[in-house]
Amino acid sequence: MKTTPEVNAARLLKSVADFAAIGATPAGGVNRQALSVEDRAARRLLVERALARGFTVFQDEVANLFIRREGRDAALAPLLIGSHLDSQPTGGRFDGALGTLTAFEALEALADAGIETDRAIEVVAFTNEEGSRFSPGCMGSMAFAGVANVTDWHSVAATDGARFSDELAATLNDLPEAEISPIGHTISAFVELHIEQGPILEREGVPIGIVTAVQGTKWLEVAFSGEAAHAGTTPLEFRKDPMAAAAAAIVRIQGDIMPSDPDARLTVGRIAAEPGSINVIPGRVSFTVDIRHPDATILAAIERRVRDECQAAGERLGCKTVIEQRVDMPPGRFSPHVAQAIEDGCAAQGIACRPMISGAFHDALFVNRIAPSAMIFVPCRNGVSHNEAEFVTDDHIMIGARALLGAVVKLSCE
Amino acid sequence: MKTTPEVNAARLLKSVADFAAIGATPAGGVNRQALSVEDRAARRLLVERALARGFTVFQDEVANLFIRREGRDAALAPLLIGSHLDSQPTGGRFDGALGTLTAFEALEALADAGIETDRAIEVVAFTNEEGSRFSPGCMGSMAFAGVANVTDWHSVAATDGARFSDELAATLNDLPEAEISPIGHTISAFVELHIEQGPILEREGVPIGIVTAVQGTKWLEVAFSGEAAHAGTTPLEFRKDPMAAAAAAIVRIQGDIMPSDPDARLTVGRIAAEPGSINVIPGRVSFTVDIRHPDATILAAIERRVRDECQAAGERLGCKTVIEQRVDMPPGRFSPHVAQAIEDGCAAQGIACRPMISGAFHDALFVNRIAPSAMIFVPCRNGVSHNEAEFVTDDHIMIGARALLGAVVKLSCE
Known part of the structure; x- marks a missing residue:
């Protein structure tokens, strides 16, 4: 040159x-x-x-x-x-x-x-x-x-x-x-x-x-199905509230995974309740989970953990839990x-x-x-x-x- | 007759x-x-x-x-x-x-x-x-x-x-x-x-x-504002995640109020995250709270408890908390x-x-x-x-x- x-x-x-x-x-x-x-x-x-x-x-x-x-x-x-x-x-x-x-x-x-x-x-x-x-x-x-x-x-x-x-x-x-x-x-x-x-x-x-x-990325969509019911007339023991399951699951997965691993990223970016009325216990609540990690093995372990926590929260609250994977991109x-x-x-x-x-x-x-x-x-x-x-x-x-x-x-x- | x-x-x-x-x-x-x-x-x-x-x-x-x-x-x-x-x-x-x-x-x-x-x-x-x-x-x-x-x-x-x-x-x-x-x-x-x-x-x-x-009824709308950011690139210590605040607040208010008072009803029927993208930490999450109780004094105390728990969750997660009352119907x-x-x-x-x-x-x-x-x-x-x-x-x-x-x-x- x-x-x-x-x-x-x-x-x-x-x-x-x-x-x-x-x-x-x-x-x-x-x-x-x-x-x-x-x-x-x-x-x-x-x-x-x-x-x-x-x-x-x-x-x-x-x-x-x-x-x-x-x-x-x-x-x-x-x-x-x-x-x-x-x-x-x-x-x-x-x-x-x-x-x-x-x-x-x-x-x-x-x-x-x-x-x-x-x-x-x-x-x-x-x-x-x-x-x-x-x-x-x-x-x-x-x-x-x-x-x-x-x-x-x-x-x-x-x-x-x-x-x-x-x-x-x-x-x-x-x-x-x-x-x-x-x-x-x-x-x-x-x-x-x-x-x-x-x-x-x-x-x-x-x-x-x-x-x-x-980083590898996994996108999950978690849906809890319970029973839509009247907010005013339904006592606690009759509720199968997917909102309670979703909140509990989100608290569990956010409380632990990122704090214990600085390379891990976990984000709940989207959430929706159906029918979405102020005075109706939702029948269904779904949310997304974006998980990222540079190590494929750890990424897979985080996904399992997220699935387990969501399943457990659904069972505790009497809801059916369905988890679908939308994206699975390896590191x-x-x-x-x-x-x-x-x-x-x-x-x-x-x-x-x-x-x-x-x-x-x-x-x-x-x-x-x-x-x-x-x-x-x-x-x-x-x-x-x-x-x-x-x-x-x-x-x-x-x-x-x-x-x-x-x-x-x-x-x-x- | x-x-x-x-x-x-x-x-x-x-x-x-x-x-x-x-x-x-x-x-x-x-x-x-x-x-x-x-x-x-x-x-x-x-x-x-x-x-x-x-x-x-x-x-x-x-x-x-x-x-x-x-x-x-x-x-x-x-x-x-x-x-x-x-x-x-x-x-x-x-x-x-x-x-x-x-x-x-x-x-x-x-x-x-x-x-x-x-x-x-x-x-x-x-x-x-x-x-x-x-x-x-x-x-x-x-x-x-x-x-x-x-x-x-x-x-x-x-x-x-x-x-x-x-x-x-x-x-x-x-x-x-x-x-x-x-x-x-x-x-x-x-x-x-x-x-x-x-x-x-x-x-x-x-x-x-x-x-x-x-029952008396109070409808609140709770909004947490944090900072929208990229799900993959933002480490935990940089996050001001209103979804984390919302999930924590919902778990707290649902975990205690209804179990301790069989006449109380508390429902989160609607929730939304903005911008609502799977790969974006939300900038804002809002949800509704429907509270009912036949006793006006207890109803007011539950509302204060809900407000306090939401404020505390917002502060813990670095988010601004705004709570508005939509309906206030006495028993x-x-x-x-x-x-x-x-x-x-x-x-x-x-x-x-x-x-x-x-x-x-x-x-x-x-x-x-x-x-x-x-x-x-x-x-x-x-x-x-x-x-x-x-x-x-x-x-x-x-x-x-x-x-x-x-x-x-x-x-x-x-």
Whole structure:
């Protein structure tokens, strides 16, 4: 390499601001849901900037968008970097966009410095990571990794009633400059920069997390069925109250599992009572349990514990207990080699970093199935994400971009 | 009196079946909501039968429907008996209708026997007791008792979008035979027969409950506000989880209050988490508490206990606690004199009975404010009501009708 590539701070920060304007909400966040007109506008802006820099662009059949800068040796598989551009309906400016735009900045920095890498580098914006408009999330990376087929989702309806296949076709057609390539081409490795979506880096004052693993996740839906009855006329001994069972079960599972294991996460995010009248003892109460742990064995043990506590609470209160599993995603381990490249890049630039476990899903989790992958986390204020208040300081944006560029230089020339 | 009046079993059971056919649901229940076309059809059938027997009919401005059989002395205030004809959307055949139809049977039995009572007797079908199509319930009896004005509700919208004032006018106009009298005329006393809506009579094998009091009711809405955060990335020490606070509070208030006082009722019928995503620690969890007790002092003490436990749970879990009171209805005591008349009537006929406290609201609770009132309860299967499975045996219908007739004979000739 001739010179050291440098992140252009003004350009990168302007780029973050420009994309934040697409789908901007009054409260400072972004509503740029997958395959919406806002999502298409963001894709268009990225393509225009790519073509202006002489990079090539292409899409695949799930509308994953690629920006490619050629390397010296066309026989080498490209290095993939990037993230996603779609957001939650009341999402932030950084979740996804920051990873895509710092990746594009890395391409520009290399071009600015006139550096020819050994292998080509491709920036990707994966389709529908968030899963809020169309379920499930991570469609783009799942299809790219061969975990699922785009045809599986053709009939999926959006929260706004649109059909996935229609919105996908419209999005693809909206970028005639980007020809459509077969899905799932070979890559050498994948690096995704993302906001942490948690409080640890900020609290510890460390600007970079190197994500070595992703927690396994299990989603359960617990339902207690008792007997709906009149609140005023039904004495205690006649009650089969699923609300009592639910409250007891939640207290038991929350009281013990997280306090005794700092890596465990257990969340009851949704609860409903039927018929849901103020003056009727519910006939049915259901709630969700989100369990996460980086160790598959411990994760399975926590699930058993949750099931046992719920069964016991149901029996104590005279209710029938039904527990269904909605998601079972095993823990993922990222590539130590890619993680090392990120760490080396940080070390060379004097950037402090620490290894981390991701508690959230990311596209990298799926890409990791077909190519060595790892992630770079940057701090976000108060750990807040999926929220218009999501915020990353300019300093942390810059440090993140430099960490990514450092890893890119290493991984594209090996 | 010349002879003893007798309930006509075949006529009464056919009458119950005929009215159950109006708004009948496939599951054997009734959907005959207030002021609906089904409600109007039931009113019409009652009016036709009344006119056929030579009784007079009239309505008041809230469409309470009255059937009057004259007495010997027009200067005496009439005795009022009856209940309501409207039902829940998936209601039963007996809640309300049984009280109205046994009252009408009492009039027919007196006419059959050629008995002239001292005072006139009026059968009433109060408007909108259930409160399911138009809120609040007990509109007819509240307006009759002067607790509220019909004009208060003119703009109330039905669950089906209709306006109260329109449906009221249509209902009144549907019965041109029944002229409209000023609301709230003087009565000597009121007796309402109703299904128990609870399990006590059935369990004890006693066919008649004489209701001497109605529990006081307080409705609270408790809301815990914490901090919405990512389920996977937020360690326990960063959580301000309102679900944990809600579960803890519910366990505390349910664990102690009812077990230590057999007259207390405490129900959490509704609960919701916001944003309500499986993978988001809720930012807010709210639930309702329905508290009932026949003693006003103890009821107030239970409310304080509930408030204290919720505040404490909120503080423990780092959440803000807001508690609002939605309903505060003091306990009601029925007339000992009317209750005694019911008891005497039962005793004279060898009908077993016991005093009871009603856990539910009834029209009689409001009428009791302007005239001595009491209620007769009959057993319903498994205590089930507000449900298509609501059921009363023919035997219990007959015993109830005889108990009511006995009370009517006493109260109309004193």
